[in-house]
Amino acid sequence: MKFVTAIIKPFKLDEVREALSxxxxxxxxxxxxxxxxxxxxxxxxxxxxxxxIDFLPKVKLEVAVSTxxxxxxxxxxxxxxxxxxxxxxxxxxxxxxxxxxxxxxxTGEDAL
Amino acid sequence: MKKILxxxxxxxxxGLLMIGFSHIAMSEEMVAVMEEVATINSGDTAWMIMxxxxxxxxxxxxxxxxxxxxxxxxxxxxxxxxxxxxFSMMSVIWVLWGYSLAFSEGPYNDYVGGLSLAFLSGIxxxxxxxxxxxxxxxxxxxxFFALTPALIVGAFAERIKFSSLLxxxxxxxxxxxxxxCHMVWGGGIISQMGAVDFAGGTxxxxxxxxAALVGAIVxxxxxGYGKESMAPHNLPFTMIGASLLWAGWFxxxxxxxxxxxxxxxxxxxxxxxxxxxxxxGWIVMEWISKGKPSMLGGASGAITGLVAITPACAxxxxxxxxxxxxxxxxxxxxxxxxxxxxxGYDDSLDVFGIHGVAGIVGALGLSVLMSxxxxxxxxxxxxxxxxxxxxxxxxxxxxxxxxxxxxYILFKIIDVTMGLRVSEEDERTGLDSTSHGETAYRS
Numbered sequence: 001m002k003f004v005t006a007i008i009k010p011f012k013l014d015e016v017r018e019a020l021s022x023x024x025x026x027x028x029x030x031x032x033x034x035x036x037x038x039x040x041x042x043x044x045x046x047x048x049x050x051x052x053i054d055f056l057p058k059v060k061l062e063v064a065v066s067t068x069x070x071x072x073x074x075x076x077x078x079x080x081x082x083x084x085x086x087x088x089x090x091x092x093x094x095x096x097x098x099x100x101x102x103x104x105x106x107t108g109e110d111a112l
Numbered sequence: 113m114k115k116i117l118x119x120x121x122x123x124x125x126x127g128l129l130m131i132g133f134s135h136i137a138m139s140e141e142m143v144a145v146m147e148e149v150a151t152i153n154s155g156d157t158a159w160m161i162m163x164x165x166x167x168x169x170x171x172x173x174x175x176x177x178x179x180x181x182x183x184x185x186x187x188x189x190x191x192x193x194x195x196x197x198x199f200s201m202m203s204v205i206w207v208l209w210g211y212s213l214a215f216s217e218g219p220y221n222d223y224v225g226g227l228s229l230a231f232l233s234g235i236x237x238x239x240x241x242x243x244x245x246x247x248x249x250x251x252x253x254x255x256f257f258a259l260t261p262a263l264i265v266g267a268f269a270e271r272i273k274f275s276s277l278l279x280x281x282x283x284x285x286x287x288x289x290x291x292x293c294h295m296v297w298g299g300g301i302i303s304q305m306g307a308v309d310f311a312g313g314t315x316x317x318x319x320x321x322x323a324a325l326v327g328a329i330v331x332x333x334x335x336g337y338g339k340e341s342m343a344p345h346n347l348p349f350t351m352i353g354a355s356l357l358w359a360g361w362f363x364x365x366x367x368x369x370x371x372x373x374x375x376x377x378x379x380x381x382x383x384x385x386x387x388x389x390x391x392x393g394w395i396v397m398e399w400i401s402k403g404k405p406s407m408l409g410g411a412s413g414a415i416t417g418l419v420a421i422t423p424a425c426a427x428x429x430x431x432x433x434x435x436x437x438x439x440x441x442x443x444x445x446x447x448x449x450x451x452x453x454x455x456g457y458d459d460s461l462d463v464f465g466i467h468g469v470a471g472i473v474g475a476l477g478l479s480v481l482m483s484x485x486x487x488x489x490x491x492x493x494x495x496x497x498x499x500x501x502x503x504x505x506x507x508x509x510x511x512x513x514x515x516x517x518x519x520y521i522l523f524k525i526i527d528v529t530m531g532l533r534v535s536e537e538d539e540r541t542g543l544d545s546t547s548h549g550e551t552a553y554r555s
Contacts, residue, residue: 044343045402047412047462048449051341 001096007089008081019080039087153243159372166363167255178353185345186542188552202258213290224291266461267324307507311368313423321468330523333458354411379425382433389437390417419470424478429487440470
């Protein structure tokens with residue numbers, strides 16, 4: 001099993017969710033986050049006072065998937081989240097040791 | 113037909129009465145009574161009651177939201193409180209001694225009124241001021257007295273001690289506002305010179321702007337000023353506040369005519385177009401110099417245009433009002449974005465940069481724009497553009513010196529006795545919870 005974390009542009013969230021549903025992903029977790037990468041921040045001006053906004057708002061989504069679905073998941077996120085402009089985000093993949101569904105006690109891929 | 117008949121009979125009756133009266137020698141008392149009855153004008157009175165409520169809307173919620181949106185979220189309630197409570201406290205002081213010091217005659221009548229009208233003694237529901245009940249005049253002027261100190265609050269927002277603020281403003285209203293108001297509108301030296309200040313350029317805006325500048329300098333900068341982000345926490349509030357100020361300003365300016373007449377109409381159109389021109393002037397400046405026109409810029413421009421037209425609104429023409437609005441917002445934009453930074457004071461919400469600077473532009477600018485060749489109403493007897501300019505400059509000078517010196521002394525006394533600022537820890541935490549024990553927003 002794999003654990004996929006993706007940082008995406010906030011307005012792309014709906015498209016990414018739809019793309020993941022289409023390939024059979026049954027649940028995702030979404031968090032509003034702030035951060036910076038190559039896009040860096042931007043400046044805002046208030047009556048001449050200039051403030052550098054270092055951290056830009058992004059959405060972080062987390063998906064636990066079976067290893068055989070991983071390729072499709074990465075592809076789906078990549079295709080639906082891309083704009084081609086700086087700041088599109090990143091996808092991180094980690095091994096996932098164990099999963100347990102709290103309600104039924106199922107474990108492993110059955111619990112996904 | 114019925115109507116015509118009744119009109120005829122009414123005319124006949126009036127005629128008969130007139131003939132009857134002409135044969136009776138009226139006693140002097142009767143004449144006096146008739147004159148008094150004739151002087152109340154219900155149209156004027158109705159308008160002035162409305163105008164008074166419009167000025168109240170300017171202050172709360174207008175000014176409170178305009179300022180509140182500009183501070184950080186941890187200080188939102190503190191600013192709302194400062195405006196709300198200042199407005200209330202000054203209302204009470206106005207009745208106790210403020211009105212008397214501003215509008216009664218006193219032993220030092222060139223500078224300040226006396227105490228003969230303290231507690232509004234002697235004023236009743238039958239008292240008349242011009243064509244309106246005196247209580248309406250008292251309440252209308254009360255809103256000016258209550259609004260002006262609330263303007264000053266913006267200069268030291270986010271760091272002043274609430275109790276010290278109230279003590280300062282109570283003293284300031286008594287020792288600065290009331291005398292200046294008397295000098296300009298109560299028959300004191302500024303009005304004797306022939307200075308024009310229709311709705312409060314010197315009394316309200318220059319006065320508040322100078323006190324704000326002195327306050328910002330004496331209190332010192334906010335902790336982290338220039339290093340940490342102090343970006344406004346809610347510009348939509350600021351936009352709503354500015355819009356309420358704009359709408360309420362019709363009460364302020366048009367109401368200052370104290371009547372619903374032709375001049376009121378001139379003041380109305382001038383107020384509207386000066387505000388609009390101020391918006392355009394400010395955002396064009398931003399567009400040219402920084403690349404993007406901003407909502408805060410638009411709101412700031414509107415207030416700037418309104419401030420500038422305040423002293424001038426009854427003496428310039430609509431084109432003059434547009435010119436005044438644009439020129440004021442260009443100069444105020446420079447004051448807020450360059451002058452403040454080069455002088456290094458922290459006037460949190462730019463009270464001096466907007467009210468002080470645009471007030472001065474309006475007070476001086478009207479001496480040019482009131483010329484009848486430029487669409488204005490023309491100069492008074494024996495006055496010319498040059499002499500009017502000199503008189504306006506003198507009236508500004510008196511206001512700046514009086515307000516500056518007295519404000520400085522008051523701030524220093526309070527600083528030594530009560531302290532002006534909250535502790536560093538309280539300032540860091542935010543005044544909402546540390547001064548008022550509540551928070552504006554819960555997540």
